Amino acid sequence: MAVLKAENIRLVYGAGTAFEKTALKDLSFEIEKGEFIGIIGHTGSGKSTLVQLLNGLLRPTYGKIYLNGKDIWHEPKKIREVRFKVGMVFQYPEYQLFEETVYKDISFGPVNMGLSEEEIDKRVREAAGFVGLKDELLTKSPFDLSGGEKRRAAIAGVIAMDPDVLILDEPTAGLDPLGRDALLSQISSYHSVRKNTVLLVSHSMEDIARIADRILVLSHGEKVMLDTAENVFSRGSELEELGLRVPQITRIMMLLRESGIPVNTNILTVEQAFNEIVNLSV
Amino acid sequence: MGRDITLGQFMPGHSVIHRLDARSKILLLISYIVFIFIAGNYMSLLLITMASLLVVLSTRISFKMYLKSMRVILFVVLFTGILNIFYGSGEVLWEWWIIKITQGGINNAIFVTVRIATLVMISSVLTFTTSPSDLTDAIERLLKPLTVFHIKVHEIAMMMTIALRFIPVLLEETDKIMNAQKARGADMESGNVFKRVKALIPVLIPLFVSSFRRANDLAMAMECRCYNGGKGRTRMRILRFSGVDLFALIFSLVIFSGVILCNIYFSPLTR
Numbered sequence A: 001m002a003v004l005k006a007e008n009i010r011l012v013y014g015a016g017t018a019f020e021k022t023a024l025k026d027l028s029f030e031i032e033k034g035e036f037i038g039i040i041g042h043t044g045s046g047k048s049t050l051v052q053l054l055n056g057l058l059r060p061t062y063g064k065i066y067l068n069g070k071d072i073w074h075e076p077k078k079i080r081e082v083r084f085k086v087g088m089v090f091q092y093p094e095y096q097l098f099e100e101t102v103y104k105d106i107s108f109g110p111v112n113m114g115l116s117e118e119e120i121d122k123r124v125r126e127a128a129g130f131v132g133l134k135d136e137l138l139t140k141s142p143f144d145l146s147g148g149e150k151r152r153a154a155i156a157g158v159i160a161m162d163p164d165v166l167i168l169d170e171p172t173a174g175l176d177p178l179g180r181d182a183l184l185s186q187i188s189s190y191h192s193v194r195k196n197t198v199l200l201v202s203h204s205m206e207d208i209a210r211i212a213d214r215i216l217v218l219s220h221g222e223k224v225m226l227d228t229a230e231n232v233f234s235r236g237s238e239l240e241e242l243g244l245r246v247p248q249i250t251r252i253m254m255l256l257r258e259s260g261i262p263v264n265t266n267i268l269t270v271e272q273a274f275n276e277i278v279n280l281s282v
Numbered sequence B: 001m002g003r004d005i006t007l008g009q010f011m012p013g014h015s016v017i018h019r020l021d022a023r024s025k026i027l028l029l030i031s032y033i034v035f036i037f038i039a040g041n042y043m044s045l046l047l048i049t050m051a052s053l054l055v056v057l058s059t060r061i062s063f064k065m066y067l068k069s070m071r072v073i074l075f076v077v078l079f080t081g082i083l084n085i086f087y088g089s090g091e092v093l094w095e096w097w098i099i100k101i102t103q104g105g106i107n108n109a110i111f112v113t114v115r116i117a118t119l120v121m122i123s124s125v126l127t128f129t130t131s132p133s134d135l136t137d138a139i140e141r142l143l144k145p146l147t148v149f150h151i152k153v154h155e156i157a158m159m160m161t162i163a164l165r166f167i168p169v170l171l172e173e174t175d176k177i178m179n180a181q182k183a184r185g186a187d188m189e190s191g192n193v194f195k196r197v198k199a200l201i202p203v204l205i206p207l208f209v210s211s212f213r214r215a216n217d218l219a220m221a222m223e224c225r226c227y228n229g230g231k232g233r234t235r236m237r238i239l240r241f242s243g244v245d246l247f248a249l250i251f252s253l254v255i256f257s258g259v260i261l262c263n264i265y266f267s268p269l270t271r
């Protein structure tokens, strides 16, 4: 059964005012348990709106969202339960830190869930481990951390709730290339250890091409594609029209093929490309 | 949340009212308010209300927006209106036990309600049609004479501009932080007063931190561009009186004289 299912969801901001804006238009899709989904689209395409709908922070103007087969708005009073199950890391999450220590901040979610003290301690340490926060940082004030460490602490705060579905909205925005790669590989290893569903929002193909099982492409609030990376990239020209880009290395392989060199274009990383080209000349 | 507040929100446009100099708008608004209270009988009240409605319509902004800004004070208006029915002198129209409804009471109720409604409407005209920067600019220019008394008019206006400029930013930020904490299970909608106040801490602390950060950045940016107060500072957009302002002035003077004449020629109201 699909862990998340969206049925004809539409979201209109400021309905009935001069600022009315339809951010999502009749979106439908299903996400299977354990999948790693990349969500991509240009700025303003509705990515953040979509993920906020999925954990019940926004309520669809029309349509339904099912979590494990149950309509999340069936009982609006129990929406908190949905938020525990669908963990959400916002863009620039470091601005939400508030506690005296990093440890306390990470435990904010688990405490709200009403867990026992040992369970909370276990979860906080596990979550910190996943994002690579060293133990000695846990007793520091979150405001004394570096930018990258703050972001990790904030992400750990959501991971500590052990959600069935983890959503990250542009988690690498503003990080340097090294920090970006490190964070992405931590998220990827979290996914392979915990085996739960992860949704990663990004506007960079490079980021998600390697790690996502399937990619959801949004444009102007509409679903354009939901498919594997290979299939999405095989429609490269359509992507370019949407202002998106296939990863540079994939593009190089496509150009090679166009100019008559028989290489495979299902290439997402430099290593794959290297092997492909080396094999070719043999 | 905050996005629903329309009281004091600028809506760009090209109507006659939009084109008025912000200084004229402020001065005329003040005189309209004075004359709403000078109006002493139904004829003069009708005249000033009609004139205000005409101004409202000529802004070409949907009447819905005005109704929305009135909704905020609807309760106050209704409450004072109803209360006023029971206080008044003159002919008793209806009596039961200790409750007496008089002609004066009804007059009072109608007057209070219409006055407040007109007041809010005409004030909204100023905030709906004037950009915050024009508004503070105009206030600065109007208060300029006060510099004689060593009042730092420019600095006050600059603080107002910055405050106004950052209200939407802060509202948006509050929204974001609240959502982020709600996503971690913060419960802000239920519980008693203490619980709710406590639930605000996870929102207020990040908000303060980021406000200070923003203030710091802004101060730095202003300093980098050699801002050093109002002395010798020129403006990109210069406020200028034009034909429209003259027209508005004449229109208003006609209405104001009408109000005074109505007050003189028709009998005052029983209260």
Ligand SMILES: Nc1ncnc2c1ncn2[C@@H]1O[C@H](COP(=O)(O)OP(=O)(O)O)[C@@H](O)[C@H]1O
Pocket: A013, A014, A021, A022, A023, A041, A042, A043, A044, A045, A046, A047, A048, A049, A050, B003
């Ligand atoms: N709170 C809001 N109120 C009104 N409009 C909004 C709000 N949030 C987003 N929008 C609008 O909805 C559209 C989609 O925004 P968003 O989901 O943030 O896109 P993305 O995350 O893909 O950049 C944009 O046009 C944006 O201006």
Ligand SMILES: [Mg+2]
Pocket: A047, A048, A049, A091, A169
């Ligand atoms: Mg976004």
